[in-house]
Amino acid sequence: xxxxxxxxxxxxxxxxxxxxxxxxxxxxxxxxxxxxxxxxxxxxxxxxxxxxxxxxxxxxxxxxxxxxxxxxxxxxxxxxxxxxxxxxxxxxxxxxxxxxxxxxxxxxxxxxxxxxxxxxxxxxxxxxxxxxxxxxxxxxxxxxxxxxxxxxxxxxxxxxxxxxxxxxxxxxxxxxxxxxxxxxxxxxxxxxxxxxxxxxxxxxxxxxxxxxxxxxxxxxxxxxxxxxxxxxxxxxxxx
Amino acid sequence: xxxxxxxxxxxxxxxxxxxxxxxxxxxxxxxxxxxxxxxxxxxxxxxxxxxxxxxxxxxxxxxxxxxxxxxxxxxxxxxxxxxxxxxxxxxxxxxxxxxxxxxxxxxxxxxxxxxxxxxxxxxxxxxxxxxxxxxxxxxxxxxxxxxxxxxxxxxxxxxxxxxxxxxxxxxxxxxxxxxxxxxxxxxxxxxxxxxxxxxxxxxxxxxxxxxxxxxxxxxxxxxxxxxxxxxxxxxxxxx
DNA sequence: TAGTGGTCTAGACCACGTG
DNA sequence: ACGTGGTCTAGACCACTAT
Numbered sequence: 001x002x003x004x005x006x007x008x009x010x011x012x013x014x015x016x017x018x019x020x021x022x023x024x025x026x027x028x029x030x031x032x033x034x035x036x037x038x039x040x041x042x043x044x045x046x047x048x049x050x051x052x053x054x055x056x057x058x059x060x061x062x063x064x065x066x067x068x069x070x071x072x073x074x075x076x077x078x079x080x081x082x083x084x085x086x087x088x089x090x091x092x093x094x095x096x097x098x099x100x101x102x103x104x105x106x107x108x109x110x111x112x113x114x115x116x117x118x119x120x121x122x123x124x125x126x127x128x129x130x131x132x133x134x135x136x137x138x139x140x141x142x143x144x145x146x147x148x149x150x151x152x153x154x155x156x157x158x159x160x161x162x163x164x165x166x167x168x169x170x171x172x173x174x175x176x177x178x179x180x181x182x183x184x185x186x187x188x189x190x191x192x193x194x195x196x197x198x199x200x201x202x203x204x205x206x207x208x209x210x211x212x213x214x215x216x217x218x219x220x221x222x223x224x225x226x227x228x229x230x231x232x233x234x235x236x237x238x239x
Numbered sequence: 240x241x242x243x244x245x246x247x248x249x250x251x252x253x254x255x256x257x258x259x260x261x262x263x264x265x266x267x268x269x270x271x272x273x274x275x276x277x278x279x280x281x282x283x284x285x286x287x288x289x290x291x292x293x294x295x296x297x298x299x300x301x302x303x304x305x306x307x308x309x310x311x312x313x314x315x316x317x318x319x320x321x322x323x324x325x326x327x328x329x330x331x332x333x334x335x336x337x338x339x340x341x342x343x344x345x346x347x348x349x350x351x352x353x354x355x356x357x358x359x360x361x362x363x364x365x366x367x368x369x370x371x372x373x374x375x376x377x378x379x380x381x382x383x384x385x386x387x388x389x390x391x392x393x394x395x396x397x398x399x400x401x402x403x404x405x406x407x408x409x410x411x412x413x414x415x416x417x418x419x420x421x422x423x424x425x426x427x428x429x430x431x432x433x434x435x436x437x438x439x440x441x442x443x444x445x446x447x448x449x450x451x452x453x454x455x456x457x458x459x460x461x462x463x464x465x466x467x468x469x470x471x472x473x474x475x476x477x478x
Numbered sequence: 479t480a481g482t483g484g485t486c487t488a489g490a491c492c493a494c495g496t497g
Numbered sequence: 498a499c500g501t502g503g504t505c506t507a508g509a510c511c512a513c514t515a516t
Contacts, residue, residue, distance in 0.1 A: 004485070007478055030501060041487045043282075046502085059413055059452045062502050063494035067452050173475045174298055180469040182421055182441060200439050200464060202421060213298045213306050225439060230419040230469075236412045239246055243504070269482060280506045285483085301483050302513035 009038050009048035017057050017068055024070040028058060056233035093132055099154045100192060101127040104146065111143060115207070115218050122146035126157050127192075135194040137227040141220045148216040172211035179205045182225065193224055202228040248277050248287035256296050256307055263309040267297060295472035332371055338393045339431060340366040343385065350382060354446070354457050361385035365396050366431075374433040376466040380459045387455040411450035418444045421464065432463055441467040 002008050016022045029037065034045045049066060052058045058066045105125050107117045123143050130138035148171065156164045165171050185201050201222045208217040241247050255261045268276065273284045288305060291297045297305045344364050346356045362382045369377035381400065387410065395403045404410050424440050440461045447456040
């Protein structure tokens with residue numbers, strides 16, 4: 001049970017939509033009815049509905065109501081800063097993470113510029129590969145500020161870095177800027193990834209910031225191109 | 240001037256941030272101050288700030304204020320259903336659109352399933368290529384329901400399909416489900432695109448829905464892999 | 479302690495769709 | 498005419514940050 005009313009309402013409704021208790025195509029109860037049901041004011045209901053709308057659960061139609069959308073064969077969206085482990089758990093596949101390197105280093109020129117660092121600031125460098133069905137298809141290179149992450153072990157990196165950062169270190173991640181491109185596989189890719197005939201990789205580069213706007217991580221996630229898939233739900237902004 | 244107060248406030252503030260009148264790192268005036276300045280209630284200000292936050296302009300910090308983020312070298316996000324023409328106008332580059340095919344057709348099995356169609360429903364099929372700097376790097380294949388788009392000409396397709404749909408036909412686009420993958424170039428790609436040594440293409444497939452939840456378009460946008468770039472701003476959802 | 483953002487409320491008026 | 502969602506308001510209380 002969450003402390004916020006509108007999030008509880010969101011979770012209740014979204015769960016009912018996912019389990020088709022509220023089937024696609026049908027109208028949700030009106031905002032006033034929902035207000036009575038959940039004993040909440042209309043604005044609070046509207047906050048919950050806004051979340052449902054943003055995440056593709058409903059479409060609001062003025063004068064009519066909120067239509068439940070078909071959310072059934074919705075592949076997971078990679079959007080929203082979801083970590084590798086959360087994705088793996090979501091799909092239920094058997095993944096394995098291998099830590100290839102874990103060292104403390106000073107940033108080179110490129111990283112200094114990219115992350116806006118002094119040349120003597122220490123960084124954790126973590127290289128991990130992700131294996132599924134005997135094939136290694138993802139290579140993750142992470143660079144984390146020692147100032148924000150004072151301690152790091154191979155065990156943590158193998159388990160879940162984000163779990164550790166959010167729940168152990170109690171840091172709150174705020175947002176990330178991401179960029180996706182396709183590139184030719186390089187030396188390192190050939191070393192770690194199962195490439196066979198595939199020669200290109202999808203590279204997702206992210207700058208990750210904390211709640212207080214401080215940059216603390218740069219990640220380069222390299223996916224074997226044929227195993228990459230990005231799913232998105234996008235609303236049209238009418239500004 | 241928009242009719243909605245919170246959108247006006249959003250546009251005013253975002254423009255001031257983009258022009259660095261409100262420089263990155265600085266705090267916005269408090270919500271109460273903004274309420275006085277814009278003669279709006281606090282909740283209205285908060286709606287404007289929520290928009291700024293979602294679009295990467297600010298980071299709100301409880302007990303402190305709203306920090307202006309660095310939005311300077313923010314490449315345009317492809318998110319948000321932006322059409323080719325809007326992107327081209329945004330970057331200011333000289334693009335050229337060529338209509339390769341414009342026909343009426345019945346859907347094949349694949350399209351029937353994908354778009355949930357009857358086999359006798361008529362579709363517009365539009366194939367367009369996009370050229371920049373002498374190289375043709377994007378191939379767009381669109382399928383539109385004749386029921387929703389009764390008339391279509393090569394001229395319209397060359398100019399802007401979305402302009403026509405939204406402003407002439409007065410249809411409102413609601414949302415889209417997108418999927419991005421990387422594939423080997425096929426016959427058609429080699430026919431229309433300038434591929435030289437590149438052999439893979441990034442394929443963006445979208446199902447586009449109207450405001451009233453009706454599906455009306457399927458689009459397959461094929462990009463020469465080395466010319467593709469997807470930029471995203473993602474917030475961490477703490478539910 | 480004072481000021482900030484986060485949540486919630488009750489009520490008002492408007493715009494839109496349906497009968 | 499009625500019910501729907503869309504906007505806006507004024508006010509309350511809480512949680513957090515600063516000092």
